[in-house]
């Protein structure tokens with residue numbers, strides 16, 4: 133995943149001033165109170181900025197025990213995936229992960245299928261075997277929801293300041309979305325919905341060794357197969373989850389998703405669900421324009437899909453993207469919002 137632009141919209145508190153001729157008037161003290169209040173708002177605004185200087189205050193008081201989604205178990209899944217080690221496309225780590233997730237989804241009642249394809253290695257030209265994992269619940273239902281995450285990890289920590297050829301385990305960038313979907317899978321069979329649900333783990337999101345290598349190979353393959361197959365069902369909505377495990381969680385609305393007229397209502401609905409639940413980390417404002425797996429799924433397959441992504445993550449693409457930077461609480465918050473949004477669909 134990469135971003136097109138970075139823009140932070142800040143609310144600029146009004147500059148209140150009192151003039152001399154107000155000094156003796158009772159309204160002067162009212163003005164003092166208003167100015168003081170604005171100053172307090174202003175200070176709170178700047179005081180609460182995040183560690184990278186670009187985040188505003190958006191921390192709910194929710195504790196893990198307040199949230200009816202099992203973030204603890206989701207975080208255990210995250211650690212289990214990270215413990216495999218690096219999981220880039222075509223690697224032994226990826227094979228181990230494929231076995232783990234396929235068994236997991238089958239155990240939760242899904243019909244599991246591997247959508248296999250091959251891609252030319254951008255460095256040595258060999259053929260790299262790739263596969264998207266598709267887990268379907270209620271495969272007979274013609275109106276469906278697509279929930280996806282990429283499950284490959286970046287081959288090398290390209291942005292690591294110390295060793296860009298070191299070890300990358302992708303705790304947030306890779307494992308977090310997969311772990312959340314693994315936990316959600318426990319709940320899908322008893323979810324109150326008439327819609328079918330497909331959980332898809334996408335391969336080759338970032339099998340890149342150079343910034344110019346092609347991203348989103350699995351989502352592009354899935355999109356092309358979807359169009360070619362002319363399936364008897366349609367996806368009403370799609371949701372992509374990427375980098376949602378950051379312990380310092382703040383999820384702005386993705387500008388790319390918001391720029392698509394068919395997707396905008398979906399984004400607004402999910403953020404409204406978060407507001408209803410008091411999950412303030414879903415910030416109802418746009419920030420980054422993200423290029424991610426949702427782009428081929430939307431542009432090639434015509435699926436109305438949004439990206440839920442927390443792009444403010446200092447260890448991004450470094451060796452520091454490890455499980456200790458993520459939390460059960462963040463997974464619980466995002467998982468709860470997604471499940472409640474699913475349950476609200478009629």
Ligand SMILES: [Zn+2]
Nearest residue numbers: 133286305338
């Ligand atoms: Zn990445």
